[in-house]
Amino acid sequence: EAEVAQSPRYKITEKSQAVAFWCDPISGHATLYWYRQILGQGPELLVQFQDESVVDDSQLPKDRFSAERLKGVDSTLKIQPAELGDSAMYLCASSLKAGPYNEQFFGPGTRLTVL
């Protein structure tokens, strides 16, 4: 069964450092999502891509976060500089396309700890 791949699974960094997360969606999935999930809360959408284009990044803190999906396949989410409040699980998901009846398939996530 095809799965969404993410790496690394765990990342520990110090504040003010740069971190990057990688996501490889299910083959053929045009829509890719990055979420941030703080412990005890539901996932919060950071950015949504349709192929290589950003559909929604209204909740992405653009002063420190950036996301790209250059060839419309895999994607990278970067934080620079990291802050203590960025400690969370970062989840990537993909779907065949956006819209109803296109379930999102989630990866295992990257757990970030900022010291």
Place this chain on the structure above:
Amino acid sequence: LAKTTQPISMDSYEGQEVNITCSHNNIATNDYITWYQQFPSQGPRFIIQGYKTKVTNEVASLFIPADRKSSTLSLPRVSLSDTAVYYCLVGDNYGQNFVFGPGTRLSVLP
């Protein structure tokens, strides 16, 4: 803006049927109702989606009344492995029109 309201937590026993109700008074005509399940340290997993009336698949049923202002996820004969957080989402799966709330933490006891 919270689009859904659901209980924070529920307890049940193995073998029982569990019903989790979600309120969505401001649901729009184009919105669908979707439920996801999440185990600790894993990403959410799609359970079921519907627009109106009743939808059933191999793991759950979704009941949606005619006014669509609420919906009920029904899990038949739960087991310990059904202990998880269940999220009700309302929207059309486009960007910020599809928001995860805090979910319902279901604990299944032996």
